[in-house]
Amino acid sequence: MSHDSTLTGSEQNLTIFKGMIHSARLRRIGLALGASSAMFLSGCASNAPQDTWQPKGENAEKINTLQWMVFPLAGIVGVLVFSLIGYILWRFRDKGQAIPHQSHGNPTIEITLTIIPALILSVVGVFTFRGIFQLAQTNDTQMVINVTGQQWWWEYDYPAQVVNGVEIAQPIITSGQLVIPTGTKVLLRETSRDVIHSYWIPALNGKKDAVPGRINLLRIQANKPGIFAGQCSEFCGLSHANMRMEAVALSPEDFATWIANQQRNAESPAQATLADEGETVFLNQCIRCHQVNGLKKADGTAAIAAPDENVYAGAAPNLTHLMSRNTFAGAAFDLLTDGCRKNVWSAAPEEFGAVYLKGVIADCLNQTNIRRWLRNAPAMKPMYANPVKLEASDGKYRGMPNLGLSESDIDKLVAYLSTLK
Amino acid sequence: MNATATDTHEQHDSHAHGLSDATAIKIALILGTMTALEVSTYFVDFGAFFMPVLMVLMVVKFLTVVSYFMHLKFEHQMFKFLFYTGLGLALFVYFVALATFKFFS
Amino acid sequence: MAIIERPTPADTISLRMPVTPAQSMGIVRRPVTSTGWKSWVFTVDHKKIGIMYGVFAMFFFIVGGVEALLIRLQLAAPDGKILSADLYNQMFTMHATTMIFLFAMPMAAAFANYFLPLQLGARDVAFPRLNALGLWLLVAGGLILNSSWFLGGAADGGWFMYSPNSGPVFSPSNGVDFWTIGVQIAGFGSLVSSINLIVTILNMRAPGMTLMKMPVFCWMIMVVQFLLVFSLPVITVALVLLTFQRSFGATFFDVAQGADPLLWQHLFWIFGHPEVYVLILPAFGIISEVLPTFSRKPLFGYPFVVFSGASIGLVGFGVWSHHMFATGLGPISVAAFSIATMAIAIPTGVKIFNWTLTMWGGKIWYSTAMKFAIGLIVLFTIGGLSGVTHAVAPSDTQQTDTYYIVAHFHYVLVGGMVFGLFSGFYYWWPKVFGKMLNEKLGGWNFWLMVIGMNMTFGPMHILGLQGQPRRMYVWTEARAGEGFFNFGFWNRVASLGSFILAIGILIFLINVVHTARKGKPAPLDPWDARTLEWITTSPPKEHNFDRIPVVHHLDEFFHRKYQENTTTGEMVQIATGAQLVQAEEDNADAHIHLPSPSYWPIAIAVGVGTLGLGVVYGVPIMIVGVLIILGSAFGFVLEPSVADDIDYDPPMSGGQDTKELAPLG
Amino acid sequence: MFTTGSKYYFGVAGLGSLGAVLYMVLVNPCDVGVLALLGIAIAMSLVGGVAQFTDDFDADTVSEAVTASASAPAKSMWPLLLALGGVLLLVGMTAKPIIFILGIVVIFAAGVEWALQSWAERASTDSAFNRFVRERALSSLELPLLAGGIVATIAVAFSRIMLAVSPQSGAILFIMIATAVLVVGFLVALKTNLKKSTIAATCVLGAVVLLVSGGIAGFSGNREELVVAAAEDHYSHKECEAASSEHFDKNSNNAVSMKSGISATIRVKDGKLTAQLIGIDTPVQVVTLARSNLTTILFRNLDDAQYRLVANLGTQKVGDTGVEEEIVDCTQMTGKDQTQALILKISKPSASSGPYTLTVPGLEGQEIAVVVP
């Protein structure tokens, strides 16, 4: 069926204008064209990752039901009104008739025409009312994830809890891709560290703003394993367009595997490898903001990042399991090459978990993207990273600065980062 | 009182605002008393009546000044409409807005 | 024939004052020039002010249009390179701000200023000098807003300017300062002129014109002015809070202190939603004049149209939070605002039905003005229906901040408001300039705009439902999808459409130039119109009416031309418009008092502008601004109510026949 | 009485001494500026005295000039004021910027007045008309500025008095001043036979009293409590002990007006400490807070005893000294059924300097753990 009955409306509207000057026959042809084109359009099943009409979870389905009620209704009303207008425009065109009787109206008709829309709307209103309260329900939640937005990426932290019988003993921090188990009612507690963002995975639920200082609740649930795209949808400054996110649904078993992996600390690469040298570069540069759990400084103490001293938001993505995610920099860029990405996105639900849990294997690593990023991040994604212009934020960056790394450092870092699975 | 005498005398000549100097002074005294009562809540514990008493006094004072000092009571309907629309809208809009911040819970 | 009586040169010299005061006194007198640039700058004539509003608005319509075209160019293909992220953000912010504050509101004010007194049968507005003040404040605001382009970058926080993104840390350039100041000043201007217009409507109607015999255009303008009077102070509060935070370090939106960013959103939308009706209702008023004229029938259900307009205004104050369904208000608030939002669809629907039924049984003349009016009905209905789809709050959470919303409000504002204003251009052009706009070019203008508009904004419905959010300086192939509904195709269509729309508007400008140079002089009553503005010459004289008309009917002018044949029930013409105008001239009033021009409105506006710049650039400039305001405000108040006789060129004698000022204007 | 010329000199002398007093009050009593101003005052009084004595040096010519022509320059004090402005400017350069600014203002005002006056004098040959011109041109500026000046003077003088005296006597004084104004008003209104000069004298007297006492008060400085308060700034440090603190807990109240955006609510009921998180329906004992995130926590006391909520957020190094300092934040003392808000931003993970806890002094052994990953 049509995705958009208003589209039918605009088709219709063009039709009407034709009808206005031409004959009724043409108008009828136009109508027929409009109807058939609507059917044609609906025939083309699209594959848009952010389509709002392809719900993949309970709450999105509830919304979709309401959409299926109100859109056709609006379409029908539109068609009726436009038909009436078209008819009037043709019937009462100036054919040389006398000046019409100066009728000032007809209260019966008017009251009727006021009551009819009121009735229609009150029916819609009842369903809306019910829908709002259903969507706000949280008391049967099975899992909680804290979602924090900042310019221009999302952080997810999973508090210690037991999900579907699997224990998350230590809090997990990840970013960009939200991983959830299928068939589980997951509650997102959203907030922000700087400006207002909005979390929106169309396939799972409508959007909800992440407001600094507030906790907003959004419940999502995925029916089947798969990956669902989203995009920050509240204007949040310079790189708003590059603040994306993905939600990954894994079967409960796969999810347990994922959790087990996330609970691991990173291990240092073998001595005297390129990756080992990369670790040194990391400890010199990246650790200022990016945490890698388990990473130790040369003196053996734990290396703890201090993003609060360098970045205005006070946080930077935790890179401990970077290669378990498919994207980086606010899910704006792929860690996977195009081919591998396609494999993940088009994987059938049954095999999706296996494909996803492989992470970014060496063959699939998108070297171009990650190297470009390390070479000059702000050039790839606009950010406030020019130290000269940071007076207002006490010299703290908003986003990642250009680190001025040498090509060999970049080689080493890439080697090291690939070990962070 | 001298001024009052001339005032009542001339009252018919002036606009029909119906507020003589004497009445104005009486109203001011009443308003003063109410303010004193309000202030007393600071020194005396009114318990559960604290908020309602203050609110009622505030509203009464407000309306008294508006009706008599600003003689809105004696003015044309249109003037009342203009002012009270603004006032009513302000009350409605800001009450609702505060309610969304869970101000009253 | 009445004239504004001026003395003959023989009366000039007053022996008491041998020195010619024109050389000596400059600013202490009221200016009196009636030609040249001074006659415009210092004018208090509502018609001249109306025209200046129009010119100003048209200029910014073009500016905003160019900004829109740049935006569409950037988005025509994935990863657009025409604008940087920063510039794009400034562009969409200023596009919205310009179109709303510097085009739509001034253009509506242009129509209101010009036609309100004419339709009411008045000689001028209630406070002519305040009227001029409103205009010049708006100009000051507009200049300040746009000067930011050249002074370190324009505002980049969106026209909604949500905190904390608009705070000093997240928008470090001066752009937001200029924005708050500019909007604030323009807002003062609107406040001043709206108070003026309300008083005009309530006090200065022609004898016999009860409120329910007043043209619908005046009604809609009155509703709009009430909306402005009661919503502008709210945005003033919001802007003051933001200015204090940015310039003086206040903490209002500082989350670290415990502030709640939603405060801004509430204040903004308490203003912002009535503002939507401020934009659309004048257009409703215009087509409520155009449709009856060209259908040769009175408006169907006049009281219903009036009351639906008023109730739209009233309910419009109770629905602001539907812009905030996704902000986490809690289900109760969302439900309440959702229902209220649906309720507002009812009066809107009533209007559409009444317009439609006005045409029923009529004798429709498809002039360009009528075409635009019909275009408004159809396009606005589309926008209205898509509006209903997001009054359903859960559905809105999928649509808000996507291109679906962009499509919705452009159908409402371009399809609704702009089409209404263009309908007004074609309808009233002969009245204002005495020449007919070319109908053939008008046809091109209309059809290109219809096609362009639908091509631009129609596809945005699809884009939005496919999940393309707004305000993104690029869109990416990775999220574009495949098949018929992919982003790429429809974005290209939209960009193409925007240029067609632009060509349509260009043709209007060509039409204007063409008309000015070669246009036919307009007949006195070219459209067989219905309301009082046509009972005088085109363009109207400075004093509007030779004789203040006495009103007996709604559509007075029509009823003076036609009478119902009591037996057959047919309307029979008893006089032509030209005859009626002649009759008025023959029975002109003897003495007509009009206010003198004044220096002070523009002086105050200069002072306010200086003060505004001072907020950005430092206290000394502020002091200068305050001094200018103080001086000119007292000059304004103390100004003699009558220009001195000797100020006239040639000077005039005696006081009784001079121009006269409305009290405390 | 005084001759025309001497009036101006005495006027300037008066202004000079007034300026000196103001300067002493506002800027610094022992400064070169005071000397300069007093010098001007004395010099001008001398010259004024001479002028008075010699009948304006040569009275005849002056009076002749005035009567000779209506268009002759009228008497003007603007040049002198201009000069005074210049003096202020010079003094200001050596002394205080405020004098400098005052000088600029005076010069500006005198310049404008003078220019307009001389311009008005040439407007026509009719002096009445010229006055009219001058007034119309200037009253729009003079009126508001004069009014503004009066408001400012009264406000400054009055507030200095209030700052100097104790709050109690301040309130009484305030009542007395207001009553005096009212009473004088009513008296004048009722007694129509009062002489104008009496009224004027009363007003002048009132103004002088206000100004002089304002000057004295400003000179003697703020009352002691305020000085102490300004020095100590005792509301700026939080005292998080179990006992009530003198300043921090003074008049504590539970006006947590805005209850939106709350992340967690901590309750004390029957001596038990529990935490409730938004979105999670069961009470918890461990709270996970995201790093560097602003979190509002409500503390609600349902017991009779007074408690406060204390957040112990580990330690931080103080500068380069290597000394570890505990980071503690807390609410005020909270009485029964009262609520207080605590706004936290924790920038270090609990792994680095934890563990973090929320405790209530007086309820030992109970705590809510805070985990910051």
Place this chain on the structure above:
Amino acid sequence: MAMWLFLGSECLLFGGLISTYMLYRGRVTQGPRPSQVFDIPFTSVSSFVLLMSSLTMVLAVTSAQRKDNHRTKLWLMVTASLGATFVGGQVYEFTAFYNEGLGFTTNLFSSSFYTLTGFHGVHVTVGVIMLLSLRGIISKDKDTGDRPEVVELIGLYWHFVDIVWIIIFTLVYLIPA
């Protein structure tokens, strides 16, 4: 009429400022809280003063309607003096609060408090300036002309400032105590 419309509009302005204050007065992370700095006896006197100035304004208006220039000027002066004292009181209050550690940028309470009462204070000041100027105009211009209306308009404005203070006094000062 225009004045009433303007006052209706001002209702929304002060409504917004009062709401902002109400919302923020309890959110204090540092520095003093409302109940710690307010000096209720003093502010009560302020309120009385403003209330009485409303009375004298009424008297000025009635005098003007009687074309009694002498009393009009007198009551205008008295009203202006009371108003100026009120402003002085506010200056005192602000200075005292500042000394106690409550700067404009200290916390949400201080920002919203100073903005609200400052806006009101500016309104009072503008009112006093208008009163004094009006008095000056009446002195200079013997012709009363439309003066009663002008006195009345300024009176309306003055009373409005007073009713705003009635609300501020209760909501801002008395309630948190």
